[in-house]
Amino acid sequence: MALTEKKKAFALAKRNGKDNKEAAILAGCPEKTASAAGARLAKDPDVIAYLKRLEEATPQQVVKHEVKPLTTFTSIQTANKLDDPLEFLKSVYTDQVEDMALRVRAAQAALPYVHGKVAEKGKKETKEDAAKAATKSGKFGTLNNQLPS
Structure with missing residues (x-):
């Protein structure tokens, strides 16, 4: 699955030092199921990859995130x-x-x-190209394009 807002909020809370249960509560999970949801989200591959990207980012790339329930x-x-x-x-x-x-x-x-x-050729451009091709050889060839005999 994709990185949802809930997963992103959980990862940001984990990055700021919260444990799984607190991070799940901040991400919008109910308090009754927060510990189970936190354990599940901590193992989620999208969350792990997002945390890895956050750690690899340079300080100029890191945006200061404030952890709020269901962040925007x-x-x-x-x-x-x-x-x-x-x-x-x-x-x-x-x-x-x-x-x-x-x-x-x-x-x-x-x-x-x-x-x-890139646009397609129009009618006029197609006629022009056909006329140029006709003048290069054959009966209607111009003087510059005719073979010397």
Whole structure:
């Protein structure tokens, strides 16, 4: 499965030094099942991979996260600092800490601004190319393209 907001909040709480039960409560799990949910989330491969990415990130890449129940996107807080939307999208898809699904969506949103869409040939261009091909050889060849006899 993907890295959900609950898993992300659990991983951030674990990174800030909380034990499994406290981290699960902060992630939004009920207190009755928090210890079981914390043990389950601690073994989750997505949470383990996210914690590993957080540890490998450089200090410039790490965003200061505040652990709150059911956190929202922290990159919205940094959006006010960037005037250009393209710069914001670049900062999201180059951020090693963000989950991969969000990075892919940001890259897809920025793609039309970086690489233009290649259009198909129109009718006029097709006729022009056919006329140029016809003048290169055969009965209707121009003087420059005819073979010397």
